[in-house]
Structures are given as C-alpha cells and as structure tokens.
C-alpha cells in the first residue's frame with residue numbers, strides 16, 4: 360500500500376491560537392457616548408491579569424458564500440449556542456474590515472483557565488483573544504500585514520466588549536481620549552508608558568469569590584441605564600479627573616492617593632447602579648464584610664492593600680507582590696468564610712497576550 364501523502368489533496372488549513380488575559384479596571388468605564396459604537400463616556404485605566412485568561416483557536420474551515428458571518432462556536436470543546444448571537448453581531452460590526460470573515464467559515468474553540476461559575480467576567484479576555492486570532496488570520500488569509508497589529512486588535516476587541524480593548528496590552532493600560540496620555544483614543548487602548556516605581560509597579564490581584572451566580576443585570580444593560588441616570592454627568596467628570604489623578608499617582612509613586620482613587624472608583628461604580636432607574640444592587644453582604652476586613656487589616660498592618668470591585672459581588676484585593684505571603688495568610692485566616700465555597704484566585708499583572716504556537 361502506498362502510504363505517501365498526496366499533499367495536493369490536503370487543503371491549506373489556516374489556524375490561529377491566542378491567549379489573552381482578563382483585566383480589572385482601576386478607574387471604571389461605566390457609560391457609553393451616545394453617538395458612535397461602543398465609545399466610552401470617560402477614560403478608564405486597568406491592570407491586565409496575566410493568570411486569568413482565555414485561549415482561543417480559530418480554524419478556517421472552508422469557503423463561505425452565504426453573504427453572512429458563518430461560524431461554529433465551542434466553549435471547552437462543547438457547542439455553546441447561547442454565545443452565538445453576540446458573536447454574530449460582533450462579526451457583523453467588523454464584516455467590511457475582515458475578508459477572512461466574508462470568505463470563510465470559522466470554527467472558534469475557546470476555553471478559560473478560570474473555573475466557570477466564579478462570577479469572573481470572561482468577555483474582556485474572550486473578545487481580546489478572538490480579536491487577536493482574527494487579526495492574525497486576516498493577515499494570513501490576505502497576505503497583507505497590518506500597520507499596527509495590536510492597535511487594530513484593540514480596536515476590534517472594543518467592538519465586542521468595551522473593556523476587552525484594554526486586555527490587548529500588558530500591565531497598566533488606558534482607554535479613552537484624554538490629555539494625560541499621548542496617542543490616547545476612544546477607539547483603542549494604549550499601554551501606559553511612564554516608569555512606575557515600587558510598590559505600585561508589581562501589583563497582584565486576589566479575586567475573592569463572593570457570589571458565583573449569573574448577574575441580575577448585565578453590563579450591557581448597566582451601561583445603558585446611565586443614559587437616564589441623573590448623576591451620570593457628574594460621574595463622567597469625576598472619572599475623567601480620577602483618571603488623570605491616578606496617572607499622576609503612578610508617576611509619582613503616591614500610594615496613599617492611588618488607594619483612595621481605586622477604592623472610591625469601585626464604590627462610585629456601584630453607587631451608579633443604586634442610582635439607576637430601575638435601581639439594583641450587585642454587592643452582597645459578604646462584599647461589604649470583606650471590604651471592612653481589608654480596611655481593618657490595612658490600618659493594623661500598615662500595608663498598601665486595597666479593594667476594587669467589578670460589576671458584580673466579588674472583591675478584588677490588590678496588593679504589591681512582595682506582600683504575597685502575608686496577604687495570602689490574611690485571606691486564608693480572615694476572609695475565606697466570606698467567600699463562596701472558600702474560593703479565591705490570585706493573579707500577577709505583568710504579562711499580556713501571547714500567541715500559542
């Protein structure tokens with residue numbers, strides 16, 4: 360039997376596999392400009408969480424002549440129909456820019472390294488990884504290199520989920536037009552270039568899982584409720600001020616003002632939810648119990664530990680990596696009772712996305 364391969368008969372398979380981390384905002388994006396697509400009402404700034412990520416492989420399967428986006432979406436190897444409408448509408452938004460979407464059927468295989476049902480949003484890492492793999496495939500499919508690959512990936516990721524545009528870069532990343540950051544834009548994120556001194560240059564995030572159920576109000580609905588919120592104009596102005604103040608704190612190594620801005624931003628995010636119509640509360644009693652424990656620990660130990668919150672009940676405990684041991688002890692001894700099934704996840708903030716060969 361002739362076992363030699365007939366290469367001419369093997370179709371040319373294009374495939375791209377990217378890992379993209381999640382991020383946690385220090386100054387929050389909460390509210391969109393009323394014109395344009397997914398443009399932020401204020402600039403935001405975040406830390407990229409290297410150890411909490413999504414890995415996405417896209418395989419170009421065969422031709423697509425339907426005139427519509429054609430794809431299969433798998434999560435952890437299982438078909439996930441519930442995610443398809445969001446991906447379909449994302450593909451429609453980028454249709455004109457991506458020949459590979461117009462001409463091919465795509466198989467998207469995605470997995471998160473953090474467990475399901477922990478309340479950790481995977482939309483930033485998910486759309487980040489999807490955008491990176493799509494940009495990569497577009498280059499391979501057309502044979503044309505993009506002028507600035509990461510900039511394009513950030514712009515594309517933004518159209519899937521606003522905060523995803525910040526996940527394209529490592530470390531501290533800003534998104535939104537502002538005076539303090541050169542080349543800043545509402546369309547894509549920019550890595551923070553200034554030197555950051557210790558202890559703010561190497562922060563870790565311990566995500567304390569308070570509630571793992573589905574959020575009662577999604578981020579999409581939450582953003583839209585800002586339109587009629589009587590406090591939104593004041594919030595946008597305060598957030599813009601906090602964005603420029605936090606940059607100043609990072610550049611000057613001013614830990615005290617950094618902590619004050621980070622915690623105030625978290626509480627303002629939730630205050631906006633409470634002031635929306637209809638009003639809602641995503642914090643749980645254990646969210647507040649943990650915040651009070653963190654304040655008491657900071658007071659007692661004199662360590663620069665602080666909390667922030669996402670749009671959910673979980674608490675993000677931020678601290679310089681040099682205090683990892685003492686903070687993990689504090690979590691194990693004082694906070695586990697407030698965490699759902701004693702769950703928490705620690706992440707460094709150094710590394711950004713990676714192409715997996």
Ligand code: PMV
Nearest residue numbers: 384387388520521522578670
């Ligand atoms: O990217 P979205 O639409 O899921 O909005 C994210 C909003 C917050 O996570 C609450 C804040 C932020 O800046 O990431």
